[in-house]
Amino acid sequence: MPLASPDPRAAWLMRLGDASLILGHRMTQWLSRAPTLEEDIALANLGLDLIGQTRALYARACEIEGGGRDENALAYRRAEPEYRNPLLVEQPNGDFAVTMVRHLIFAAYATPLYERLSSSNDAETAGIATRSAREMAYHLRHAAEWTIRLGDGTPESHARAQTALDDLWPYVPELFEADDLDRDVAASGFGVDPSTLRGDFDAAVAGVLARATLAKPAEVRGQRGGKAGRHSEHLGHILAELQVLQRAYPDAQW
Amino acid sequence: MYAQALNAKDAAPAIAEDPVKLAVFQARIDAEEKIEPNDWMPAQYRRTLIRQISQHAHSEVIGMQPEGNWVTRAPTLARKAQLLAKIQDEAGHGLYLYSAAETLGVSREELYDQLLSGRAKYSSIFNYPTLNYADMGAIGWLVDGAAIMNQIPLCRCSYGPYARAMILVCKEESFHQRQGYAIMLAMARGTAEQRAMAQDALDRFWWPSLMMFGPHDSNSVHSELSMKWKIKRFTNDGLRQKFIDATVPQAHYLGLTIPDPDLRFDEATGHWEHGVIDWDEFNRVLAGDGPCNRQRLKHRRDAEADGQWVREAAAAYAAKQRKAAA
Numbered sequence A: 001m002p003l004a005s006p007d008p009r010a011a012w013l014m015r016l017g018d019a020s021l022i023l024g025h026r027m028t029q030w031l032s033r034a035p036t037l038e039e040d041i042a043l044a045n046l047g048l049d050l051i052g053q054t055r056a057l058y059a060r061a062c063e064i065e066g067g068g069r070d071e072n073a074l075a076y077r078r079a080e081p082e083y084r085n086p087l088l089v090e091q092p093n094g095d096f097a098v099t100m101v102r103h104l105i106f107a108a109y110a111t112p113l114y115e116r117l118s119s120s121n122d123a124e125t126a127g128i129a130t131r132s133a134r135e136m137a138y139h140l141r142h143a144a145e146w147t148i149r150l151g152d153g154t155p156e157s158h159a160r161a162q163t164a165l166d167d168l169w170p171y172v173p174e175l176f177e178a179d180d181l182d183r184d185v186a187a188s189g190f191g192v193d194p195s196t197l198r199g200d201f202d203a204a205v206a207g208v209l210a211r212a213t214l215a216k217p218a219e220v221r222g223q224r225g226g227k228a229g230r231h232s233e234h235l236g237h238i239l240a241e242l243q244v245l246q247r248a249y250p251d252a253q254w
Numbered sequence B: 001m002y003a004q005a006l007n008a009k010d011a012a013p014a015i016a017e018d019p020v021k022l023a024v025f026q027a028r029i030d031a032e033e034k035i036e037p038n039d040w041m042p043a044q045y046r047r048t049l050i051r052q053i054s055q056h057a058h059s060e061v062i063g064m065q066p067e068g069n070w071v072t073r074a075p076t077l078a079r080k081a082q083l084l085a086k087i088q089d090e091a092g093h094g095l096y097l098y099s100a101a102e103t104l105g106v107s108r109e110e111l112y113d114q115l116l117s118g119r120a121k122y123s124s125i126f127n128y129p130t131l132n133y134a135d136m137g138a139i140g141w142l143v144d145g146a147a148i149m150n151q152i153p154l155c156r157c158s159y160g161p162y163a164r165a166m167i168l169v170c171k172e173e174s175f176h177q178r179q180g181y182a183i184m185l186a187m188a189r190g191t192a193e194q195r196a197m198a199q200d201a202l203d204r205f206w207w208p209s210l211m212m213f214g215p216h217d218s219n220s221v222h223s224e225l226s227m228k229w230k231i232k233r234f235t236n237d238g239l240r241q242k243f244i245d246a247t248v249p250q251a252h253y254l255g256l257t258i259p260d261p262d263l264r265f266d267e268a269t270g271h272w273e274h275g276v277i278d279w280d281e282f283n284r285v286l287a288g289d290g291p292c293n294r295q296r297l298k299h300r301r302d303a304e305a306d307g308q309w310v311r312e313a314a315a316a317y318a319a320k321q322r323k324a325a326a
């Protein structure tokens, strides 16, 4: 697969932006469907953070690329293979346990990622990362609190949380597998090699699972491909919905 | 308005209130003093406020659905973030208003129950579908616009907690109104297809927006007492006229046509005179027979049912924590 951008730094930022956009899309699907009104507001907040991060990451990627593309061109005018998000974020919302466990996994990966990225040699990127790290630490706390409540709640909620964890664990390895692009941007001091984040992730998740009385699933080879543009069946449907107006009315300004 | 079903009759038996307390109460109202939760108040004042505030809260919560319908399809990332933030504001208004209602001695669960069982009303406007993206503009411009007309005077409502809630809510609603108008402007200045969407949105939302103000004063049961108690400060027709006078020039600026062939400017009064409102439609929608009534309630009930096990888990976990701490 060719890179999503001729500039590896831009391609790498786009990958981060793709992950937050797709996860943000999933979050917005909860609107008016959350278990409580308070949680409706909280989930909207998480979605807003993720959309905000997407815009910042895409904008910086476009500046670095220096071409004619902007945030909306990236979000609305690329097909599935050009999207490079990990498979985890495109998995369906399922029940509330699935959404919270998915968020726990993502936030436990993204928090240390943005913390490290805040010392990027690109000041703009470092600034975006600093803000994102703060936001993702809050996401991690929110998802962890719910995972604990559900895991240590009722027998039903425990069973649902354990099933969610078992079903989503195969998407964990992809998050931490470095490819040439990861190694390239990390070596230049611009980006972060995700394989260096696994220790932080394991420590954060282990603490939560213990308090939640949930069993850590066995490590499997796992599902991968999103970072290389080979996705699950779900992304096509997400993009069909997300992009419909820009695709149907390519000349319109909104 | 957001509490338009208030114009229904109060079915509760009339209680003879202590005339002395009643006189003191009325004197405080007349002196523009705020009534606070622990103050004495007539039973009907309390009942009317609970109904009005909870209907307002229900409207905010049900109102998340028609706009939520376009968040995943918003045409730019900026519009997506804006719409998401707006809907989040509306949820916040709901929460804030339920809390205000609770100060009158009713629980949120009771009020929720009234909504889900279909006993409580919410604004009829949210029973109309959102069919194209310009509806996000029309709702902000017209629906939030109509809400502001009604709610600005409510900032001076005699009941303190409601008046204070309205001050905060109004600030956000006027922001929503301006955002909505900006969407309409972008669409009206856009391609032929976008202009058609904008006109279509106005065509569908104009009359339901006028109905938001409730029946004509001559058919409104509750106005008089609500005015005396300063729960309400302007009449339905007065507010509706204010809204029309403010909105018609805005529609003209957009280059759109108001779908009322009888609309005309009266030089003598300085007001825009509107054609006949279809009150049959209003009553139908309010009674449950609008395009989306069943869908909106089902959506709310499904969300409640789906969240049941989550709320139970949270309660069970909290109980365990309390036990461990004891």
Ligand SMILES: [Fe+2]
Binding pocket: B060, B089, B090, B093, B169, B173
């Ligand atoms: Fe509102």
Ligand SMILES: [Fe+2]
Binding pocket: B090, B144, B172, B173, B176
């Ligand atoms: Fe609003």
